[in-house]
Structures are given as structure tokens and as C-alpha cells.
Amino acid sequence: MSNKEAFSKYINDGNMTKGDFIPIGAAMLDGETITGAHVKIPLKTLNRHGLIAGATGTGKTKSLQVLAENLSDKGIPVLLMDIKGDLSGLAEPSPGHPKIDERMEKIGLPFEPKRFPVEVLTLSEQDGVRLRATVSEFGPILLSRILDLSEAQSGIVAVIFKYCDDNKMPLLDLKDFKKILQYATQEGKDEFEDDYGRISTASTGAILRKVVELEQQGADLFFGETSFDTQDLLRIDEDGRGYINIIRLTDIQDRPKLFSTFMLSLLAEIYSTFPEQGDSDRPELVLFIDEAHLIFNEASKALINQIESIVKLIRSKGVGLYFVTQNPTDVPEAVLSQLGLKIQHALRAFTANDRKAIKLTAQNYPNSEYYNTEDVLTSLGIGEALVSALDEKGRPTPLAATMMRAPMSRMDVLTDSELSALLSKSKLVKKYNEEIDRESAYEMLNEKIEKAEAEEAKEKARQEQEALKKAESKYRTTTTSRRRSSAMNPVVKVLTSATFIRSVFGILTKVMKK
Known part of the structure; x- marks a missing residue:
């Protein structure tokens, strides 16, 4: 047996398979x-x-x-x-x-x-x-790893997600996540401290900067709805x-x-x-x-x-x-x-x-x-490679310098018109290319803040009204008190008595007759 024949047998025996193969x-x-x-x-x-x-x-x-x-x-x-x-x-x-x-x-x-x-x-x-994918689908652990956060910062992200879950606030895109970060240390500071503990402004600021860095690379286009269903990758x-x-x-x-x-x-x-x-x-x-x-x-x-x-x-x-x-x-x-x-x-x-x-x-x-x-x-x-695979029992196949077969499809790109024609027939384009911006954490928090501000303004107006009523009541009380005080004065009593007035009028009458 020649060296080539021995090599051919070595390769074919090593690549023998009972099942399907490529x-x-x-x-x-x-x-x-x-x-x-x-x-x-x-x-x-x-x-x-x-x-x-x-x-x-x-x-x-x-x-x-x-x-x-x-x-x-x-x-x-x-x-x-x-x-x-x-x-x-x-x-x-x-x-x-x-x-x-x-x-x-x-x-x-x-x-x-x-x-x-x-x-x-x-x-x-x-x-x-x-x-696309939503921030909620990422979850706090994966998002923290993507943003390369510290352990303390990752804990804050977990609290943020817990708050949103507890309050049924969907985290869909990055503007939702940024809004809740700001809310946690500003308008909603007291609420977070009562239920989840104090959140550091410095930590939320650092997280926010990492989110902005991700946005600058185009992640705002990726986060959102409609989320891609991975089952659509399995079509036949x-x-x-x-x-x-x-x-x-x-x-x-x-x-x-x-x-x-x-x-x-x-x-x-x-x-x-x-x-x-x-x-x-x-x-x-x-x-x-x-x-x-x-x-x-x-x-x-x-x-x-x-x-x-x-x-x-x-x-x-x-x-x-x-x-x-x-x-x-x-x-x-x-x-x-x-x-x-x-x-x-x-x-x-x-x-x-x-x-x-x-x-x-x-x-x-x-x-x-x-x-x-x-x-x-x-x-x-070009078009040659060293190949080592695993056989059906998980063992390495013989190492082979291989002349690779040629592709059956075009070894070049589609033209613009060919690409347009391909996309026009796509069922997935119709399913996923409509952008949806439903009510989520951003809108819900804005509404919550607006309601809180309205309540605060209403309470302030009520307090001002009460203060005004108190001032008016005090003024009336003071005036009445003064009147009562004057009425109790002996001099005022004599000067305003009927006897004194009649006497004055009697004297005046006699003088006029003379």
C-alpha cells in the first residue's frame, strides 16, 4: 500500500460516521x-x-x-x-x-x-x-455586567428593578432606566429610603454615566419594543x-x-x-x-x-x-x-x-x-485549512490539511435592488419594524411626579388659605376686643350715657333761648 493509499484510508476511517454529516x-x-x-x-x-x-x-x-x-x-x-x-x-x-x-x-x-x-x-x-430587547428582559444581573458595575452599584440596580416590579412599572428602554435612577435620589428619595434603604447619589451618578456611554454606541436603538422572539430564528x-x-x-x-x-x-x-x-x-x-x-x-x-x-x-x-x-x-x-x-x-x-x-x-x-x-x-x-473535528463518540478526528469545497451560493453581496426585493417578502419585517412606545416607567414616573407636584401645590394653597383665615379671624377678634374694652371704660360709659346726652342737649337749649 502506497503512502497516499495509507493516508486516504487513515482519513476515511477516522471520518467514518453512522449518522448524518457535512x-x-x-x-x-x-x-x-x-x-x-x-x-x-x-x-x-x-x-x-x-x-x-x-x-x-x-x-x-x-x-x-x-x-x-x-x-x-x-x-x-x-x-x-x-x-x-x-x-x-x-x-x-x-x-x-x-x-x-x-x-x-x-x-x-x-x-x-x-x-x-x-x-x-x-x-x-x-x-x-x-x-430589540427590553431592559426588563436583560434583568439586573446581566445589565450590571454589561455596564461593568461595582458590587455596590449592582445592588442599586437590583433595588431599582425590585421597585419597578413592586410598582408594576415596565422597564422597556434606556430612558425608563435613567428616569428611575434620577427618581430614586430626587423626587422619590424618601419613598426609596423607607422601603429599600438609602441610595447614594454618587453611585446613581456613576451608573448613569455608564448608561450614557452605552447610549453613545447606539444602544438606545436596541433597547425597546417589539422584543425579538428567538423562536423566529428556528424557521424552516x-x-x-x-x-x-x-x-x-x-x-x-x-x-x-x-x-x-x-x-x-x-x-x-x-x-x-x-x-x-x-x-x-x-x-x-x-x-x-x-x-x-x-x-x-x-x-x-x-x-x-x-x-x-x-x-x-x-x-x-x-x-x-x-x-x-x-x-x-x-x-x-x-x-x-x-x-x-x-x-x-x-x-x-x-x-x-x-x-x-x-x-x-x-x-x-x-x-x-x-x-x-x-x-x-x-x-x-487560499481556501485550504487544517481541520480537526469530533467524531460521534466525542473523539478528535484525524488532523487533515483540507482543500475546502466551494460555496454553492454567490461569493459576493446582494445589490440594493436585490436586498429590497428580499426584505419586501419578509414576514418578520412586518412583525418587528413597527416601533412601539407604550406607557412604561418613564411615563408612569412623570405622571407620579406631576401628581405629587399638584398635591404639593394644592396643600400649599390650602395652608396659605388657612393662614389667611387665621389672620382674618385674629383681626376680627382684636377689633371686637377693642370695642368691648372701650365700652367698659367709665369715661366712655358716662359720655355715651342717655342722661349725659340729655343734659348736654338741655344746656344747649337754654343757651339758645337766651
Whole structure:
């Protein structure tokens, strides 16, 4: 048996599967593609998460596209984070190309141009289905971690939520949350102190500044109604294919706080609402997070801990998470250790740090008698990758330098007219793009403050009226008293007596007669 035949048997035996699978390409040896030595990913282990990494221009996005297409074909819905704006072409078939035909012939797989069911979502004012969540849905713990609050500040946030729950005040958007923060230390200070203890003005001021920072990154567009129902990510089209949900994020690359906020809220919502799936034969949903370093670079320690916890737990819900980034070191060790599938495109060694990163990356892969992993990492061509997956028993499959298959859909973006046509057919646009601003904490607190001010003005007017009545009563009493005092005076009594008056008039009469 030749070396190539032995290698082909080694790859095929290691990738043997009883269940359904996705063939992503053919293994390579000494730079040559071994036709028919297919590298397969079992559907059963796709909820074990994964990584797609490699230098710019090495084919990461196309590998992501291939996985998304094949998952959709298997009836598994997909959610993609489109940071660079180059994934919308999934909605249109590939125009084909001789180089694609040549590649697929080498691999030994058929090529069929296809379009896939696509839903375009957005966090911002771009065209697409609007994604929103309410502050109440975040809850005090998650919101505190997003804002990177201290323990004391987190306690205040918990009190704020408790007050709103007790008083049936919905916290829908950030203006609701800011209003209740101000109310707690101003108009409602006494009320809060009586029922929940004293709240520090300095602490609420610090929290308010963190909220304003989040607003400046566009979070005011994200918080509000109508809240997105994560069940709408699980739709299947009339042909039994899973929808590929693409979130347009091209305008938030410089707003990592918003990206982290959205990702954490989405994962938390999925974890809390999806039922336990156990050890099933296929995932319920697969998420691809492009430019994953945006989540981790600006994230606080508390936020990273939260993400690590969700990554560990969410696979039991049948959800697979796939991080797409340039270098595996962009992903924290605790998260990297949870990733079953690794598709590593070429890395370039331009500096000493690059060489160290390549050495570390090579150590993340199983040893192979056919490859020097460090050398292969720097010699892979475009559309080639080192692949290590998990078999149906959870064991690593043989490490394979792989020629990746070509996408069946367009490897380019939709035109404006194509995007408009796609959105015009969307049922979710009609469901979520109407902005609702119902009565919530902001309006209820304003009404409460206005009522309190009206009551205060009314009480002040009443007190002034009472004071005026008292003054008038005092004046009348004083006048009456004076009159009585004059009447009791002996001189006044004589001067005003009838006898005295008659005497005066008698004298006057006699004088006049004379």
C-alpha cells in the first residue's frame, strides 16, 4: 500500500460516521489533494462549538459560508454575524467558474449552484428586521455586567428593578432606566429610603454615566419594543431548509460595547427559552460570530465570565457556537477549550510574536504522523485549512490539511435592488419594524411626579388659605376686643350715657333761648 493509499484510508476511517454529516472538503498530503478522502463533520457533534481562524484573505468567510449552506440544506437554521457585509450573497446562487469546477473535481464532490432562504436582521437603522430587547428582559444581573458595575452599584440596580416590579412599572428602554435612577435620589428619595434603604447619589451618578456611554454606541436603538422572539430564528422554509439569519453589523465595528451587549443578551435569551435537548443527533441552531475579537477585546472580566458560562451550558440546548477570527489567541483559553471543531486557515509569520502565536496554535491540534503542524500552518493556500473535528463518540478526528469545497451560493453581496426585493417578502419585517412606545416607567414616573407636584401645590394653597383665615379671624377678634374694652371704660360709659346726652342737649337749649 502506497503512502497516499495509507493516508486516504487513515482519513476515511477516522471520518467514518453512522449518522448524518457535512462533507467540507478533501484531505491533502504534501500539497496534493487526495480525491475522495473526504473530511466530514457529524451533525451529532455540531453543538460542541467551533473555531474558524486564519489571516486576512485566506478563506475564513468562504468556510463559514460553506458550513451555513450545508446546515441549511440539512434543515438546521443558522444565525450569522455579518461584520464585513459580505454574506448576503447566500440568498443568490453562485454564477459558477472554471476554477470552482476544477476545485470540486479534485475534491470529488458534485457542485450545484443554489440560493438559500435568507432573513436579513439589523441592530441599527440599516434596512432589515429590527432586533430589540427590553431592559426588563436583560434583568439586573446581566445589565450590571454589561455596564461593568461595582458590587455596590449592582445592588442599586437590583433595588431599582425590585421597585419597578413592586410598582408594576415596565422597564422597556434606556430612558425608563435613567428616569428611575434620577427618581430614586430626587423626587422619590424618601419613598426609596423607607422601603429599600438609602441610595447614594454618587453611585446613581456613576451608573448613569455608564448608561450614557452605552447610549453613545447606539444602544438606545436596541433597547425597546417589539422584543425579538428567538423562536423566529428556528424557521424552516417550504422545502425543509433552515433559514440563514444574517445580522448586518457593518456599522457597529467601532462600537464593541453594543456588539457585546447584543451577543450576551441573545445567548442568555436562547439559553433561558430553548428546551433541554440532551444528546440529540443534530443541533437546533448554529451561530457564527464573525470578528469574534470584538466581543472579547472590550469586554470586562465579568462579561467574559458570563460568556464562558453560557458557552459551557448552551450546548445542552442544542445550540452550537462558532467563533470566526484571525488568530485563535483572540479567544480566551476557557472558551477555546470548549471548541470541538477547529478550521484553521493559514497564519503568516512576519514578527517574533507571530511565530510564537503559530507555535501556540499548533499545540491546540492533535499530533499527526503525516504533518508538521507548524510548517503546514504557514504554507496553506487560499481556501485550504487544517481541520480537526469530533467524531460521534466525542473523539478528535484525524488532523487533515483540507482543500475546502466551494460555496454553492454567490461569493459576493446582494445589490440594493436585490436586498429590497428580499426584505419586501419578509414576514418578520412586518412583525418587528413597527416601533412601539407604550406607557412604561418613564411615563408612569412623570405622571407620579406631576401628581405629587399638584398635591404639593394644592396643600400649599390650602395652608396659605388657612393662614389667611387665621389672620382674618385674629383681626376680627382684636377689633371686637377693642370695642368691648372701650365700652367698659367709665369715661366712655358716662359720655355715651342717655342722661349725659340729655343734659348736654338741655344746656344747649337754654343757651339758645337766651
